[in-house]
Structure formats: structure tokens, C-alpha cells
Ligand SMILES: Nc1ncnc2c1ncn2[C@@H]1O[C@H](COP(=O)(O)OP(=O)(O)O)[C@@H](O)[C@H]1O
């Protein structure tokens with residue numbers, strides 16, 4: 001196979017060594033983190049025997065519980081909102097004739113991918129603080145809105161990819177068979193688009209779950225999510241509790257991303 | 269307004285693009301399609317057949333011109349409000365719906381009760397001989413079966429007109445022959461007006477009540493298969509519908525003088541001067557050289573075609589004629605044989621230069 005081709009990267013000198021080094025750099029810290037989450041001692045880098053004690057401590061820690069629930073609420077809402085918006089945006093940019101300013105619209109939709117996150121965070125902080133002042137509302141809504149906004153492009157990309165891979169012949173056939181535009185969307189476009197929508201929602205969920213910078217700026221007092229709680233812990237005594245929480249997050253994320261890949265691979 | 273006209277298209281122009289890159293896919297096409305007929309649009313790829321169907325179905329709006337359905341102007345009616353269904357070349361079956369759901373889709377969208385939808389789907393599936401496949405998904409069917417589902421799906425709502433865009437082109441020869449007679453049967457049984465598109469002249473000749481021959485966005489001739497075959501209006505039609513020899517000749521009364529100096533008697537119908545004779549290969553017979561009226565020729569090449577022999581005959585001035593004869597012992601000639609050629613002049617078509 002590869003050996004017969006004119007250029008095969010594996011024949012370059014040092015290929016194997018570099019590949020191994022890259023994998024070690026990528027995974028050694030994570031492996032260490034996971035291993036020390038099972039530490040029986042109190043240190044994040046001195047082994048004190050195997051134990052599930054830090055999982056138990058984290059599980060029973062009310063601050064962690066609160067942060068975990070908040071993280072999930074925000075991630076669920078943000079992924080639902082972002083996916084809905086992204087689906088409409090994807091339909092609007094693929095299911096119509098090319099229009100003037102289409103590229104500009106793409107850029108606008110994907111803006112959160114390009115603007116430095118810290119800039120968005122500061123902007124949201126200033127914007128929401130004036131809204132807070134005006135309305136007096138200081139609930140989770142701000143975090144949900146902020147997360148929804150930066151999750152849109154992540155949800156948009158897989159949905160648009162799916163739509164671009166679906167030619168309009170199905171929708172034309174539906175219209176030929178007396179379906180109104182709404183019936184066509186409901187019975188044909190949406191079911192066929194579902195794998196893309198699910199993939200987009202999962203990606204948005206993971207991105208929201210993981211966010212630190214924007215959350216740190218936008219949250220009110222007592223609104224820690226898991227990542228910002230862990231960030232706060234770093235400033236105090238670092239215990240393997242952080243390892244345990246990280247490992248749990250890691251497992252959740254890996255599960256969701258695996259589902260994402262299975263969904264996007266299936267049926268092209 | 270004629271009560272018997274299903275679809276009446278008049279002066280349809282469809283232009284794609286603008287300026288210098290504009291394409292005239294349809295160039296002033298007018299056509300009346302009668303109720304209950306099997307009408308075929310025939311023409312080479314890119315001549316505008318699909319575009320005309322798409323205008324009738326409502327997927328395209330003509331740049332100018334009008335389309336009437338049973339006398340009602342539908343030029344700007346959206347496709348879902350036209351009682352017209354299409355069998356797509358790619359079938360376009362809904363992959364996430366079962367065969368029965370696909371077939372029932374049209375009636376379901378029209379808001380018919382579930383029981384009626386299920387009943388109609390079952391009946392039409394039986395009509396296309398697919399009973400027993402109702403709960404399969406399209407991808408679990410062969411190409412030929414998918415084709416039948418597409419047909420059933422378009423027939424189920426009992427449209428006034430059924431449009432079929434090269435529905436058989438993806439099938440292999442044997443299946444295609446089967447589906448040709450199947451389609452003919454369905455059209456007769458349902459009485460629905462069929463507008464069938466193909467680039468295969470044999471398919472058009474065997475299946476249609478009438479044929480419209482198209483080229484480069486224009487409708488060149490409309491007529492029965494006989495009309496089109498026996499009396500093509502121009503060289504393009506003659507050439508496209510079956511094999512034809514084109515022979516230049518000069519007319520003097522009913523006497524045509526070929527380039528080789530030989531003469532044959534034709535029915536000039538008042539034409540004169542320089543003309544092209546369209547001679548079908550089966551209108552040529554080979555006879556001994558000394559037969560009265562025979563034109564002298566040499567057999568240049570002979571090809572065996574199963575039931576037929578094809579001979580390429582060189583006239584004295586070097587022009588060639590293709591003759592098709594039954595492959596029997598009386599009709600065996602070898603390369604280089606000197607033969608006589610008899611042309612039935614009254615059956616010839618004269619094409620203006
Ligand atoms: N959407 C389109 N945009 C631009 N040109 C088109 C479009 N559809 C068809 N055409 C052009 O119009 C002409 C007729 O096409 P079509 O109706 O598909 O021909 P046929 O079905 O006879 O093969 C072709 O030259 C084709 O390139």
C-alpha cells in the first residue's frame with residue numbers, strides 16, 4: 001500500500017521518534033491526571049496507594065454538586081438553543097439560491113471561532129452588567145445566552161456539512177407529491193438532517209461543558225460551573241479531588257464525542 | 269379551449285444565466301398534449317427535455333410563455349398545487365421511509381385519512397407487482413424494484429398527468445424491455461396522460477402514441493411514430509430517428525439524378541432543383557446488375573447482425589449507401605461483388621436543402 005507510493009511520510013528519518021514523542025506529550029499528562037485521581041494520599045503527584053476516596057469526596061462535596069448541576073443545565077439549554085439557531089442558519093445558507101453577501105454571512109455566523117475568546121468575554125461582561133443593572137435579573141440566563149452564542153458555529157458546521165451533502169432532489173420530490181414547504185421540512189428535510197443536528201448538539205454540549213473564560217467573566221457570585229470551580233480550587237490547596245472531577249468530565253466528553261463520530265460516520 | 273387537451277404549453281422560453289453566458293434551454297416551444305395519450309419527448313442529451321418537464325411540473329418558471337393544465341393557467345402555480353406527479357430519473361425515493369410510506373406520501377400530504385392512504389398504497393403496489401415489499405426500506409431493493417416504487421409513488425395520488433424523465437435509462441437492457449411493456453400496460457390501465465422523456469429513439473417509437481422530437485431547445489416535429497419515421501421534416505429528425513442514407517440529387521419533374529449520374533423516379537410533390545433524399549436502409553434492395561432500373565454499385569463491406577445483414581454499397585461516384593436485408597441465403601453478397609441497387613423512390617422523403 002503506502003510503501004509503493006512515490007512519497008510515504010513514514011520513510012522520513014525520525015518519523016517514528018517524532019510520532020512517539022507527540023503522543024507522549026499529548027497523553028502522558030492526561031494519563032497522570034487519571035492515575036492520580038485514584039490516589040489514596042492527599043497529593044496530586046505523590047502516590048499513596050489506590051483508592052476511590054477522592055471520587056467519594058467530590059461526589060459528596062456540595063459545591064461540586066452545585067457546579068455540576070449548573071454545568072449540565074447550561075450545557076443542555078445552550079446546546080438546544082445553539083442547535084436550533086444553527087439549523088435555521090444552515091438552512092438559510094444552503095437551501096436557497098446564492099445571494100449577495102453570502103460569504104459575509106458565513107463569516108458572521110462563524111465569528112465566535114475567530115474573535116479571541118477573552119474579547120468576547122469582556123464584551124459580554126460589560127454588556128450583561130448593564131442589562132443586569134437595568135433589569136435586576138441575575139440568574140443563569142446570562143450564562144445560557146452567552147454559551148448559546150459561542151456554541152452556534154460548532155453546531156452549525158456539522159449541520160451545514162450534512163445539508164450540503166444532501167441534494168435538493170428529496171425536497172423537490174416532496175413538493176411534487178403535494179407537500180407544502182412546511183410539510184417538506186417536517187417530513188423530509190428534518191428527518192434526513194437529524195444526524196447532523198444531533199452531531200451539532202453534541203459538539204455544542206461538549207464545548208459548553210468545557211468553557212472557562214467566558215463563564216468566568218459572565219457568572220455572578222455563586223454561579224460556578226465545574227471548570228470555574230476547579231479553577232478556583234487551583235488557587236487553594238490542590239488535592240486529587242480536582243483529578244477526580246477532571247476524569248469524570250473526561251469520560252463524559254469522550255463518550256459524547258464517540259457518539260458524535262458514530263453518528264457522523266453513519267450514512268455518510 | 270379543446271376539452272381533450274391535458275397540457276398545453278405555448279411559446280415557452282427558458283433562459284438560464286444572463287448576458288453572454290445565457291443558455292436558451294427552451295426556445296419558443298409550443299405543444300398540446302392530449303388527455304390519456306402516451307406522449308414522448310425525444311432528443312439528444314442537453315436539448316431541453318428535462319427543462320420542459322420541470323416547467324410542466326412547476327420546478328422551474330418559464331422565462332416567458334404559458335402552461336395550461338386542462339385549460340387552467342398553471343404557469344406560476346407552485347409544484348405542490350399541481351395535480352401532476354413525476355417519476356425522477358434518479359428515483360428520489362425517501363430513504364428514511366418504507367416502501368408503503370413512500371407510495372402513500374402524496375395522499376398523506378393531501379390530508380387523506382390514514383386508512384385511505386394505506387389502501388391506495390397497497391393497491392398501487394399490487395399494480396406494479398410489488399406487494400410484499402411494503403415494509404422494506406428503499407435501499408433494501410434492487411434498482412428495478414426501486415424504479416417500480418418510484419412509479420407507484422407517482423401514480424398513487426392519481427395525477428392528471430404523469431411525467432417520466434428517462435426513467436429506464438439506469439436499467440439494463442432486459443429489465444428495460446420489461447419495464448417498457450409494463451409502463452405501456454400501466455398507462456392503458458390507468459388512463460393517465462403520460463409525458464415520457466427519452467433519448468432512445470427505439471424506446472420512443474415502440475411506446476408512444478405521439479412523439480415530439482427536440483433539438484437545441486426547439487421542438488422540431490410532433491407526430492405519430494409512423495409520421496416521424498416515414499416523413500421526417502428535416503435532416504436532423506431523419507438522422508436521429510433510425511439510420512438514414514442522405515443522398516444529394518437534382519430533380520427534374522419526378523426524375524431525380526444522383527451524383528453518380530444514375531436516376532430514380534421519386535414522388536417530387538412539386539419540388540425541384542437540388543434536394544437531399546432520405547433513404548432508409550430497409551428501402552434499398554440488392555438485385556442482379558442487369559435488372560432494369562438498378563443502379564450499379566460495389567459491395568464495400570458486409571456486417572452480420574443476427575437476423576439482418578448490413579451492406580455498405582459504393583456507387584460509381586464513391587458515395588456510400590447502407591442497405592439492411594434479411595440474413596437469408598438469397599441475400600448473401602461478398603466484399604467486391606458487383607451488384608445492382610433498387611431504391612423504392614415513392615417511399616423516399618425529400619428534404620429541402
Ligand atoms: N439549472 C441550470 N442552469 C444552467 N443551465 C442549465 C440548467 N439546467 C439545464 N441547463 C442547460 O439547459 C440545457 C438543457 O438541459 P436539459 O433540459 O437538462 O436537457 P436534457 O434533459 O434534454 O438532457 C443544457 O444546455 C443545460 O446545460
Ligand SMILES: [Mg+2]
Pocket residue numbers: 314317318319433
Ligand atoms: Mg434530462
